[in-house]
Amino acid sequence: MMNKRYYLISYLKSLIYIPLFLLLAGQLSAQTSGKLSGRVLDNEGNPLVGANVIIDGTNQGAATDFEGYYSILNIRAGTYTVKYRYIGYQSKTVESVRISADKTTTIDMVLEFETIKGEEVVVTAKKPIVEFNETSSVVSVNKDEIDVLPVQSLNEIVNLQAGVIDGHFRGGRLGEVQYQVDGVTVNNPFNNASSLELDKSVIEEVQVISGTFDAKYGQAMSGVVNAVLRSGSDKFEFSGEVFSGGNFSTDTERYPNADKIRPVQIQNYQITVLGPTPLPSTTFFLSGRHYRNNGYLYGERRFMPTDQSDFEKKIYNASGDNELVAMALTREWSGQGKITNRSFSGLELAYQATLNLVERTPYIHSFRFNPDGVKSNNTISVSHGFSVTHSLSDKMFYKINGRQNYFEYTDYKYEDLYDPRYLAAGEPKGDANYEDGAIVQGVDLGRYKQSTNSVILKGDFTWQADRIHLLEAGAEFNYSDILFGSPGFLVSTNVNGVQVLQPRENIPRVPGVQSYYPLQFAAYAQDRIELGDLVVRGGLRLELFDARSTIPSDLANPANSIQGAPVSVPKATSVKWALAPRLGFSFPLTVSSSVYFSYGHFFQLPGLGLLYGNADYSLLDQLQAGGISYGVMGNPDLKPEFTVQYETGYKQAIGNSLGVELSFFYKDIKDLLGVEFVSTYTAAEYGRFTNVDFGSVYGFTLSLSQRNWGNLSTSVDYTLQFAEGNSSDPRETANRAASGQDARPRTISFGWDQRSTLNASIIYAVPGDFTVSSIIRFGSGQPYTPEIGSGFNARLETNTGRKDSYVLVDLRAEKFFDAGPVNLSLFARVSNLFNNHYVNGFVFSSTGSPDYSLNPSSVRSVLNDPSRFYEPRRIEIGISFRSK
Numbered sequence: 001m002m003n004k005r006y007y008l009i010s011y012l013k014s015l016i017y018i019p020l021f022l023l024l025a026g027q028l029s030a031q032t033s034g035k036l037s038g039r040v041l042d043n044e045g046n047p048l049v050g051a052n053v054i055i056d057g058t059n060q061g062a063a064t065d066f067e068g069y070y071s072i073l074n075i076r077a078g079t080y081t082v083k084y085r086y087i088g089y090q091s092k093t094v095e096s097v098r099i100s101a102d103k104t105t106t107i108d109m110v111l112e113f114e115t116i117k118g119e120e121v122v123v124t125a126k127k128p129i130v131e132f133n134e135t136s137s138v139v140s141v142n143k144d145e146i147d148v149l150p151v152q153s154l155n156e157i158v159n160l161q162a163g164v165i166d167g168h169f170r171g172g173r174l175g176e177v178q179y180q181v182d183g184v185t186v187n188n189p190f191n192n193a194s195s196l197e198l199d200k201s202v203i204e205e206v207q208v209i210s211g212t213f214d215a216k217y218g219q220a221m222s223g224v225v226n227a228v229l230r231s232g233s234d235k236f237e238f239s240g241e242v243f244s245g246g247n248f249s250t251d252t253e254r255y256p257n258a259d260k261i262r263p264v265q266i267q268n269y270q271i272t273v274l275g276p277t278p279l280p281s282t283t284f285f286l287s288g289r290h291y292r293n294n295g296y297l298y299g300e301r302r303f304m305p306t307d308q309s310d311f312e313k314k315i316y317n318a319s320g321d322n323e324l325v326a327m328a329l330t331r332e333w334s335g336q337g338k339i340t341n342r343s344f345s346g347l348e349l350a351y352q353a354t355l356n357l358v359e360r361t362p363y364i365h366s367f368r369f370n371p372d373g374v375k376s377n378n379t380i381s382v383s384h385g386f387s388v389t390h391s392l393s394d395k396m397f398y399k400i401n402g403r404q405n406y407f408e409y410t411d412y413k414y415e416d417l418y419d420p421r422y423l424a425a426g427e428p429k430g431d432a433n434y435e436d437g438a439i440v441q442g443v444d445l446g447r448y449k450q451s452t453n454s455v456i457l458k459g460d461f462t463w464q465a466d467r468i469h470l471l472e473a474g475a476e477f478n479y480s481d482i483l484f485g486s487p488g489f490l491v492s493t494n495v496n497g498v499q500v501l502q503p504r505e506n507i508p509r510v511p512g513v514q515s516y517y518p519l520q521f522a523a524y525a526q527d528r529i530e531l532g533d534l535v536v537r538g539g540l541r542l543e544l545f546d547a548r549s550t551i552p553s554d555l556a557n558p559a560n561s562i563q564g565a566p567v568s569v570p571k572a573t574s575v576k577w578a579l580a581p582r583l584g585f586s587f588p589l590t591v592s593s594s595v596y597f598s599y600g601h602f603f604q605l606p607g608l609g610l611l612y613g614n615a616d617y618s619l620l621d622q623l624q625a626g627g628i629s630y631g632v633m634g635n636p637d638l639k640p641e642f643t644v645q646y647e648t649g650y651k652q653a654i655g656n657s658l659g660v661e662l663s664f665f666y667k668d669i670k671d672l673l674g675v676e677f678v679s680t681y682t683a684a685e686y687g688r689f690t691n692v693d694f695g696s697v698y699g700f701t702l703s704l705s706q707r708n709w710g711n712l713s714t715s716v717d718y719t720l721q722f723a724e725g726n727s728s729d730p731r732e733t734a735n736r737a738a739s740g741q742d743a744r745p746r747t748i749s750f751g752w753d754q755r756s757t758l759n760a761s762i763i764y765a766v767p768g769d770f771t772v773s774s775i776i777r778f779g780s781g782q783p784y785t786p787e788i789g790s791g792f793n794a795r796l797e798t799n800t801g802r803k804d805s806y807v808l809v810d811l812r813a814e815k816f817f818d819a820g821p822v823n824l825s826l827f828a829r830v831s832n833l834f835n836n837h838y839v840n841g842f843v844f845s846s847t848g849s850p851d852y853s854l855n856p857s858s859v860r861s862v863l864n865d866p867s868r869f870y871e872p873r874r875i876e877i878g879i880s881f882r883s884k
Contacts, residue, residue, distance in 0.1 A: 032182045034077060034101055035071060036071070038107040039064070040070065042089065043113070049066050049068065052086070058075075071464055081097065091121070093120060097125045101228050102207065103133075103134075103140065126656075130592075130660075136209065136584055138211070141206045142205045143230070147200070149763075149773050153198065157206050161210060162703055168222075170697055171697030171752070178217060181227050182352065183228075184401060185405075190609045201287060202230055202272070203228070206226070211598060211665060212582065215524040216526065218580070221602045229336060231340060232283025232285045233274050235276075238271070242878055243267075243877060244878065245878075246296075249835050254872075255869070256864075265295075270289040283339070284337070284338065284339045284340075286337050297866055299363075299371035301369075303320050305373045305425035320370075327363045330359070333355075334354075336352075337352070338353075339351050339352075348388070350386065351386050354384065356380070365864075365865040366437065369439075373439065374413075374444060382407075384404060385402045385404055387402075398461045400458075401456070401457070402458070406452070408450070413443045422445070425441070426443075447488055447489070451482075453481040458474065459476075470529075482608055483513060484513070484612075489503070490502070509619055516612045521545075522541060522542060524539060535586045545577075546573075547612075549615070550571060551615075551635065555568075556680050559620045559621035559623070561622075579601075582599075583599050584597065584599070593650070594651050597646075597648045602642070603641070606673045632731055632734050635689045643669045643670070649663030650662045659706075663701050665700070670694055674690065674732075675688070693730065696725065698721065703715070724749055725747065748799050754779050754780055758779075759775070770813070770814060770815045771812075774812075777807070778807050781803035781848075807836060809832070810832070811833050819881075825881075827880065832873045840869055
């Protein structure tokens, strides 16, 4: 069970780092709001000067200029009602107007002479089938669209988008995507991964940019994901969702015990409340969720960790109860809260907080008969801060942004290093002859901690200089306190001829917990030119990084320990900087088609864990030619990785119900993280990380979207891409050299190079009655390295084989009911509907199959490992409710 005291202490400790200036700052930024613009004319085509355009329920609006044009800035992403008023003319109201973050929504309006006093026309806005003012591949998915799809989390929404494959954006490595919440990064700089897990219930809109992106975005080479969270309302509302379910499969050969129905294997409880507060002009939003999943992977408790067996005599002392034990557990608690005040005209003050607590126990096949010996991992993620948004006029506003992101990960079996259960159980021991190899006593002794505490200050300024130019500029400062390492060790020591465990907080020459304090700064300026249907977006971004660490002044004498060699002393790492231009434009070919082109330079620091990890060069004082390996050394003096990206595309609307988009892209990737081998003055060698790897990605995406065919809507996208480079992983070159393979640079397919990918969604909805939706995903086989025969030439060239392709189908059905003051719905969601066996990366190198091998000795211990496949069919049934 998760240690609540541990999390409370960790969080309170993190609060110490919040500077007082957060009281004067905030976390909303330009990436949470959009723009509404257009022209108001009379029925003869003449401009109406001074017509009022009002966004209902807000204090935002505008009056038309001498040519009838209007624009309203800083509208938070959401759905609104817009009213058009002019004395002597019929008023019009447009409902369901969708405003998307960082986009312009255009509504041109014609008002007719008023024939009946007080007459008003109400129309419903429809999202255009094709958005012609985009200069690159951008997809915005709003709450209404998310609610009807068989998805539950932000990651599932992102992975549905064209060019995204399990977190890889258009062929890039993992960790090349900037994840933002309300316009501010939530990436953990230690590994460049998102530090938050968001449920769909708190999301207003998700914007996914897989092509080139504006100068306001940095620290990303492959894409940007911006999740805009929901806000409070002047009307009290509540909603919630409860569901349960489990996995089910009759294929017990691949999934042992999966044929047993477990209706509460998965449980989810979620509630949201929002509305006004007793304070004037102040609203709130609160949401909480608890999720638990026992998983579909089970072990059998034949042994207890304290059992002692005699492997030589094959005497196994098994004191377990032989019960089935879930071995892939997840427990999650999450909450979001926001309070917003608009008491002063043109000024918005807000505080927002997001919290995730997650406990996971991984499935380890070798522990399947000793499941109580597996350690668990725990994470705590907190992202919070204040915001100030000030409109200087209806054409100009600024935002001062501030946030603290705190992330902590730990893994251990027992929290206390001196817990006596460690000594009672001892280190894990197994027998290769027992059930094809299994650990039958002891516990996992590994202990690890990683925490990142980042404080971010960000300012953005936006000015609609005239009808054509929207000017933006901003700056961002990021200070991080990064900690990682082992908080204590358990060492097997010989005492009077007996091996016993001894806890030690420190071990000579073995780094324990280390801390680093890097700084980052960025500034940008850009202009968005909207001249009718012609759109030009150009900008420039400056990025600076200071690792605030040291490296040896002479790498050939890294520990200053070689007699007679030049003196080598620690020298400070240099400040790294990069200047990134961005340019994109879109222009019409006809009233229903357009083309676009974009180009940009994109820089990103590697995960800082690779800079700072194993970066103590003094440990090389005993380095000798042909001696032991010290692993790949870290390098705090790394440069940012660098990508030049080009994209061009064509968009076509066919009537009001069918849209087509074709985009071509090319990425030239340089200075990727890799390994170089450094020779010392004594002819010894060691490896260290540096910017030596390279790659390229090219391909195209064809997308079709259809709406308004009765109750049916569909979307399909197909991506063909080729992702190549000299290595898939920064350590791959070192691993090749260590295994005696050719480590010289050459171009190979990246390990995630999935040539063909197709995503399709189908929605059939009868408003107020029921909806049925399905997601279909196809992927061609990813690469693997084949092996033939044995000996020196057994392995063929890296990644020249291809795994099997896959097809996955997910389904959701929902029925709505009117229950007085609330709307109820019953729903069912099925993942992997047809129970396809989608391989989880592993295949035998001799066959390319996960099911058989030409090398019999390697088969038995693997064939009974169910974790080599993704999960089987999952069925969830639930109820949701929403206030009217």
